[in-house]
Amino acid sequence: MIADLWRRSVADSDNLAEKLPKIGLFLGLLALAFAWGVATVKWKVFPHHQLVYLESGVVALSKMEVTELPHAVIELAPDETSPDPVALFGPEPAGDVILMTGGFNYRQDICPEFGCMAWVMERDGTVLHSWQYDPSALFDRDKLAGFTGEREAGNIYVQGAALDPAGHLVVTFQARNMFPYQVAVARFDWDGRLDWIRIDGSHHWPTVGDDGRVYVPMARIESDATTVAATRQKLQCKYGAVFQEGVRVISPDGAVLHEFWMDDVVRMSDAQGLAYSVRDDCDPYHVNGIALLNEAAAHRLPGARAGDLLVSLRSSSSLVVLDRDSGRIKHHIAGPMVAQHSPRVLPDGDVAVFDNLGGIDTARGTRVLKLDIVTGAPTTLFPRDADKPGGDLFSEAQGDVNFSADGSRALVAETLGGRMFEFDTATGAPIWSYRSVSDMAPFYAAEGNPVDGPAYALMHTQGAHFLSRAAFRRLTGG
Template identity: 25%
Template sequence: MIWRLCVSGSDQEDQTAANNGGDRVFISAFFVGIAAISFGLGAFVVLAEVPPYQSMKNAWRAGTALWEQRTKYTDVERLDFWAEARTDQTGVTIHDVNRAQNGLTLYSSGDGPHAVLIDMDGNIVHEWRMPFSMIHDETSPIPNPQKDDFMHWHTAKMAPDGGLIVQYTAAGDTPYGYGMAKIDQNSNPVWKYLGTAHHDFSIADDGRVYALTQEFRFNTYANRKQLTPPRLDDFAVILSPEGKEIKKVSILDALINSSYANMVDFAPYFANEDILHTNTIQLIDADTAKNFAYGKEGDVVVSFRDLGIIAVLDMDVEKIVWATRGSWLGQHDPDVLPNGDILLFDNQGQLADPDAGQSRVLQIDPETNAITWQYKGTATHKFDSNIRADQQRLPNGNTLITESSGGRLFEVTPTGDIVWEFHNPIRRDDPDNPDKKLIPVVSQAERITDARAALYRDTVPASNTGDAQ
């Protein structure tokens, strides 16, 4: 004690500094140790999948998603609704009046929630616009939707009465399907459905709508441990002509409870959190069922992109009753044709000739998966859409094709001649490369050839008729 009293002031300061330095080292070592222990425990919990493994996993996913949303989705032009423009051409660039199917063409565009109806020369006959903010309310499962600029109508189809039914898709959010609405010719809402509808829908002659919805589920399956929660699962729903939900079927349950359940085991590693990624639903009506041996009237054809599966869902027994896989990759829009064949967009299955593009449109015999007709690109007319896209068999036997990533619509004859072509006329500067232009994707299109066209112009178009399969 006497020694301490005799220590000089400077010596006391040095001693205090040394003590403080030691304290800081100890405190730092303490927190590093705590961090190391926490990391070790966290790693054990995650690898061993013991509680609270799922909570930690969910928190990590939520934080990662929030960070990505805040940092990646800042500019509209950086969304995957936009792609690099492949040409300076806009509007109709090819029109063979003698061989093209006359009518009006309806398409939706990635630059916003709107759809356009054009004539064969590319002139705008009608346009609809209605932002999601006009129909969003507290009943929506999406409490804080993205800005309207970050959405578009993935699909827009004309109802039997000439009204337009549309589906809203958002970027940077999950679920990304925001719902559906029916709007009149003046873009006023007739009804809205705020279930998380996504991708596609089919309209029955009586006005009912068969749609796809998605939601997070936390259930598990005894024999499918790889299907860990939470998952983004798909449902097939039936809406009344007034947009009211009258039935809802879990598509994953329908597959797991069927004789095709083992197909789930071949899902790629990246797909377990969105195992089916259902991108198509087509109603099998009475005419379609006549020559199609694998489904009855009222069933629906569905497409599971990452599994490479085309299937038939019986909405009555809520079970998959038929499924097949083929040479296609990342497929969209399988349509049952009047002769019983299936027409589909094969997004990435054309591997033999990379100069022609990776996409094809295939017509297959569902009994054998044999290709009975196909269209693929050439070096001079490259055909390439890695995601989205669809096709429509026209009354004259031609096929209208939507090349989404290229922002292009075109019509081909059975022999593969292009007799009509249209490029989305909208362009914007690439924020990452001012020397390049961007074009909004065209997710889906249809040619209107029947009496509905008369609602939007003075006379009904004269249809080219023929025996189409």
């Protein structure tokens, strides 16, 4: 037995001696692969860019929406019995009606062909006027040649709408399953005819001045950026595609008057910290709203003028005031709000925002926040009572707020919750609420899947504006 064990051990040692070069080569290759992997990450040598490209593709695919319903549908609502249910919590304000932002496939009981992009309504739900337009006439594959992904009109949706004093409806469009998602801005007349459209990377909500000028966030993709706002700080955007954003000013006839790109603005204004102090270098600014300073606000800010631009930057949770002609930053507010949207200038010169994630003292975390335009001191306007309607207000993204001409009331759109609330700004008391419900049966029928009876669904609420009854009568010739 001992002899057998001896012979076996000698044989094993001989085999090991033969295998040692191969084992050494294998271990060496492992060490080289490890070293190359470290170099790939640290110094971005081959195949760093290929791996990043692959990862970005995987991430993009994971964000593709797989659904048989339009983008704006939050969920099916089988318990609803009518479109757009409303509730009134006190005396109905008599001086105005409401301009509601909708979209393709919204309220096809009113706009049967394509859905209502927007409509004017009473608080009892009665629709007084509406706009619809064929999305395939606005967008086809040739017009969307600069985009990648599923370049189809059905993937484009209405993001925001605003009415100018002459009754023109300005609409911004975004897209799902397309890159980039920022698409276009268009203007329609009161009767729904297209005045002009610009497929130019406009996005989020438009603002329209009293002179008919249109102000929209704009975006482009930059693939060769390496540092933060021309500082020595390296850009930490591993996908290599940076959203550069800014503000575009458009004349009433659709011509570009000004373009203020934020990367240029912060360098010109020596405000590079706005680009550095963000959570995502791939989206350093994320412009999502614009308002115009009134005389009261301009009077309180040294060097400001009426018509200067109040711009919301979601990435840095801040507001900046830009000179209306040069784009230079004149004032900056940050601190109380988190990932806010919808900047608004109030009659007294203070400002307000839809504060998506800063409302730590509310039930869910979203609030309408008033800010002293000089000091930035915050005051929560709504909700103030978690037990009253709207007390659970929450929209992690998007959201919109608009005020009556005297600032006494506001309309707040909880976009991702599909609800709208009107409230008293002095007390925070809810006045009126609305749930965005539309019948999807026409959509199913157009897709070749007809259903029996209505198929109600809860839809995004992108925004609403007050429209005085006097202005409505003037626009309708009544």
